[in-house]
Amino acid sequence: MNVIKKTTGFAKSYDGTPIFYEVRGEGRPIILCYGIGCLMNHWHHQVKFLSHKYQVIMLDYRGHHQSPIPQEHDHLTIDACVHDIKAVVDHLKLDKACFVGHSFGTQLLVRAFDLFPEIFHNLITVNGFASNPIDGMFGTNLPAAGFELIKKSYEQLPETSNYLWKKIVYNPFMIWFTQVAGGFNSQLTAVNDIEVYLKGVAAINIEVFIRLFDAMMHYDGRPVTDHIDIPTLIIAGEKDFVTPLKYQEALHKRIKGSEYTKVPFGSHCTMLDMPEFVNLRIEKFLNDIKYL
Numbered sequence: 001m002n003v004i005k006k007t008t009g010f011a012k013s014y015d016g017t018p019i020f021y022e023v024r025g026e027g028r029p030i031i032l033c034y035g036i037g038c039l040m041n042h043w044h045h046q047v048k049f050l051s052h053k054y055q056v057i058m059l060d061y062r063g064h065h066q067s068p069i070p071q072e073h074d075h076l077t078i079d080a081c082v083h084d085i086k087a088v089v090d091h092l093k094l095d096k097a098c099f100v101g102h103s104f105g106t107q108l109l110v111r112a113f114d115l116f117p118e119i120f121h122n123l124i125t126v127n128g129f130a131s132n133p134i135d136g137m138f139g140t141n142l143p144a145a146g147f148e149l150i151k152k153s154y155e156q157l158p159e160t161s162n163y164l165w166k167k168i169v170y171n172p173f174m175i176w177f178t179q180v181a182g183g184f185n186s187q188l189t190a191v192n193d194i195e196v197y198l199k200g201v202a203a204i205n206i207e208v209f210i211r212l213f214d215a216m217m218h219y220d221g222r223p224v225t226d227h228i229d230i231p232t233l234i235i236a237g238e239k240d241f242v243t244p245l246k247y248q249e250a251l252h253k254r255i256k257g258s259e260y261t262k263v264p265f266g267s268h269c270t271m272l273d274m275p276e277f278v279n280l281r282i283e284k285f286l287n288d289i290k291y292l
Contacts, residue, residue, distance in 0.1 A: 004051050011091035013062065014083040015075050020066035021059040021088045025051030028121075028291055029094050032058045033085065035103030036212055039065055039200035041193065042102060045275030046282070054286075057097075059088050061108075063208030065200065076211035078219050082112045089119050096121040098291055100282070102271065103127055103243065104212075106251075110221035113228055122231040122289055124282060127240050127268050129247040130221035130254075151210050162206045169202040183242055185265055188273040197269075225254040232258040233285040235278060237266025259285060 004025050010018040022040065024047055032043045040047075040058045050056050060067040061081045070076065085108065089097065098121055101109040106128025113120055154162075168174070184194050201209075232255045236248035245262070252260040261281050263270045271278045286292075 002052065009091075010067075011059075011084075011087040013080070013087040015070055015072065015080070017062050017068065017070040017075070017080075017084070019059055019062065019084045019087055021057060021091075023092070024056045025054055027054045029055045029057055029092070029097040031085070031088070031097050031099050032056065033099065033101045033105030033108055034058075035105055036216060037064075037201045037204055037209055038102070038197065041196045041200070042269065042272065044193075046100075046271055046279060049275075049279040050282070054098075057088065057092065059084065061212075063212075064204060069205060069208060073207065073211070076208055076215075078108060078111055078212075078215045079115075081108050081212070082115060085109075085112055086116055086119070089116075094119070098122050098124065098286065100124040100126065101128055103129070103133075103268065104216055106130070107216060107219060107221060110224050110228075111219065113230075114221070114224040117230075120230050122233075122286075122291060123228065124233045124235065124285065125248070125251060126235045126271055126278065127237050127243055127248065127266075128234070128251060129243050130225050130251060131247075132217045132220070133243045133247060134217060150206075151214065154206055154210055158207070166202045169198055174198050183268045185239060185267040185273040188265060189267070189269060190272075193272050222250070222254060225251060228255045228258075231285075231289040233282070234258055234260045235266075235270060235281060236260070236262050237268060237270040237273065238262050238264050239266060240268045240270070242268035 007023045010020055013019050030050055034042050043058060047056050061084055063069040063076060096119055099109050106125040107130060109123060110130045234248050234252045236245050252258050263274050263277055266273050
C-alpha cells in the first residue's frame with residue numbers, strides 16, 4: 001500500500017495574513033478551491049483519488065478555519081482571497097497548476113485568471129458561477145432580501161448576530177434544509193459530510209461571511225470568461241437549485257473550447273454526491289490534455 005505524503009504550513013499573503021495550506025501526494029500540482037464558508041472536507045473524495053498521481057493542494061481563505069481574519073477587515077474581499085491563492089502558489093514555488101473551483105471558488109479563479117493568467121495550466125469548475133449567484137435564486141428575490149436582513153442585523157447588533165449565527169447554522173433543522181434547498185443530495189451525500197459542513201460554517205465569524213458574500217454578489221467576472229483560453233472543464237449538477245444549470249451553461253458558452261458535463265442527481269455539492277463520477281471525469285480531462 002502506497003503511503004501518501006502529507007505536508008501542511010502557512011504562506012504569507014500580500015498583507016501579511018498567514019494562509020494555511022495542506023499538500024498531499026506528489027506530481028503535477030492541482031489546487032482545490034472550495035466555496036464561501038466551506039472547508040477542505042468538501043474535497044476529501046477528490047483528494048483521496050487524485051493524490052495517488054498528483055500533488056493535491058488545498059488552502060483556507062482568510063477568515064476561514066485555520067487562516068485568521070486579517071488585521072484590516074476591509075481586506076475581506078475577492079481580490080484579497082485571490083492573492084491568498086497566489087501566495088500559496090509562490091510559497092510552494094509552483095510554475096503552473098491545474099485549478100479546481102467549487103461554487104464561489106470558481107468566481108475566485110475567474111478573477112485569479114484575470115490577475116495572474118500565467119499560473120494557470122488548466123481550469124476545472126464544479127457548480128460554479130462568474131457573477132451574482134443569488135440573482136433570482138429559487139425563482140425569487142427572497143435570498144437577496146434575507147442576506148440584506150442579516151447584514152443590517154449585524155451592523156446594529158454584531159455580538160448578538162454572531163451568537164445567533166452559530167446557533168442557527170449548526171442545528172438539525174439546517175441539515176434538513178440544506179438538503180431540501182438543493183445544497184446536497186440527501187440520498188447520496190453522507191450525513192456526516194453535511195454535519196461537518198454546517199459545523200464549519202458556524203465556526204466562521206459572521207462578519208467574514210457577510211463581507212465576502214457581499215463581494216460575491218457584486219463581482220461580475222463574465223467579461224473575463226470571454227478571454228479564458230486554457231483547457232477548461234465545467235461540471236454541473238443536474239439537481240443544483242442553489243446555482244442552477246444556467247450558470248454553468250453560461251460559463252460553457254463564454255469559455256471557448258470548454259468541455260461541459262452534467263452530472264445526473266448532482267446537487268450543489270456534486271463532488272460529494274457523485275464522487276466517483278466526478279473523479280473519473282476529472283481524470284479523463286487531465287489525461288486528454290496530457291496533464292501528466
